[in-house]
Amino acid sequence: MIIVxxxxxxxxxxIVAGLNARGERDILIVDDMSDGQKCLNLADLDFSDYLEYDDLIARIEAGDNLGDIRAVFHQGACSxxxxWDGRYVxxxxYRYSKSLHDWCVARAIPFIYASSASVYxxxxDFVEKRQAERPLNMYAFSKFAFDQYVRAQSATTKSQVAGLRYFNVYGPREQHKGKMASVxxxxxxxxxxxxxxxxxxxAEGFGDGEQRRDFVxxxxxxxxxxxxxxxxxSGIFNCGTGRSQTFNDVADAVIAWYGRGEKRYIEFPQSLVGRYQSFTQANIDALRAAGYGPAFATVxxxxxxxxxxxxxxxxADKHAGQAE
Structure with a gap:
């Protein structure tokens, strides 16, 4: 069984869809389903069992036997x-990831987890080095803190532990995220x-729509x-394309697909001045050096x-009325 x-x-x-495409069906899916709309992301996928997020950690910390686990993909988090409730985040x-990490390491189960480019x-500089890491909010700090724990444990860890610092991810199955969905x-x-x-x-030295992100x-x-x-x-790796592209590039790609539309520029919010990432670009040298070769899609x-x-x-039509 694989846990996601x-x-x-x-x-x-x-990831569940990717596993299904490989013929994997023995998958234990874990999530907090308080937001029932998320079930739509799983409606076309195959899995063997389901646990609530809190139930999994309770069983792990109680030492329950969950069977023959081949790997854990740990993507769940308060995102x-x-x-700013630091204790909750x-x-x-942090605590959840740490418990799951320790449980996997004790059983030599591969543990692949989601970190975040927000740690930078x-x-x-967007490179996997301590001097580049300056988290600015509780979410980023929690990811940074767990990466620190993984690094501290790595010298004595015998099984696989790998973290991915996701940059600006976009694509299918994000409609439930509302305002947090991609541009x-x-x-x-x-x-x-x-x-x-x-x-x-x-704003801040960038032209209209020319702010740049690593869209992956x-x-x-x-x-x-x-x-x-x-x-x-094993290791902690950036997961981005290694190039930055503008918001204009994203808009132009959307307009080109529809064959209609135009761009309109709106005032840059004063509340974001000095607090907005106008540029991100993953350094993917470590990922390439580890052996990952495939090219990443352009915008x-x-x-x-x-x-x-x-x-x-x-x-596009089904969710057109969803609140932003």
Whole structure:
């Protein structure tokens, strides 16, 4: 059996889909289903069992036998970057991850987990080195703290432990995220509704819509996760394309797919001045050195795949009225 936590979420459900594509069906899916809309991410997928997020950790800490576990993909977390209840965030993201890590290591079970590029704060360096890490909120700090724990344990850890610092991920199965969904999702909805993509005006040295991010297609993130499982490689790695592209590039890709629409620039919020990531770009040298070779999709390629997927499932119309 393979365990996937956060299985009803964005990246977790795509990992389940990736495992299914390999013929894997013996999957224990774990999530907090308080938001029942997330069940739609699993409706077309196959799995063998389900546990609530809190139930899994209770069973692990009680020493229960969960059977023959081949690997754990730990994607579940409190991902709200505006949550400042530090005790809650650390309990969900740090203590939970630590308990699951220790349980896997004690049983030599491969443990592949989600870290985050948010550990780098405002940058400007995005490389897996301590001096580049400056978390700016509780979510980022919780991810940073667990990475620190993994590093401290690595010298004595015999089994595989690998963390992926996801950059700006976009793609299928993110519709439940609302405001936290990718700009590709929001631009698609805006074209559907108003025939326009709304982007920020220039600020902090960047022109209109020229802020840059490392936008990575979720299918590529799944491929990296599955490669880690196959390779047995351990370490903490950036999971991005290694290049930055502009928000204009994303809007242009959405407009090109629809064959209609235009861009409109809106005032840059004063509340974000000095607190907005205007540039991210993953350094993927460590991932390449570990042996990962496949190319990552460009924004044009990834957005086209994404919108094809939405069109095939009618998602653009189905969720057009969802609150932003």
């Amino acid at each position: 936590t956060g299985a009803a979420g964005f990246i977790g459900s795509n 709200d970057t505006t949550e 650390m309990a969900r993201n 704060g405002m940058g400007p 590709a999702w929001h631009f698609s909805r805006q074209i559907e509704a108003d025939d326009e993509c709304r982007l920020f005006e220039g 297609y979720v299918g590529d993130c799944v491929d990296v996760n599955l490669w880690l499982l196959d390779s047995g490689v 044009g390629e990834g957005v086209a795949r994404y919108l094809d997927w939405l069109a095939d499932r009618g998602e």
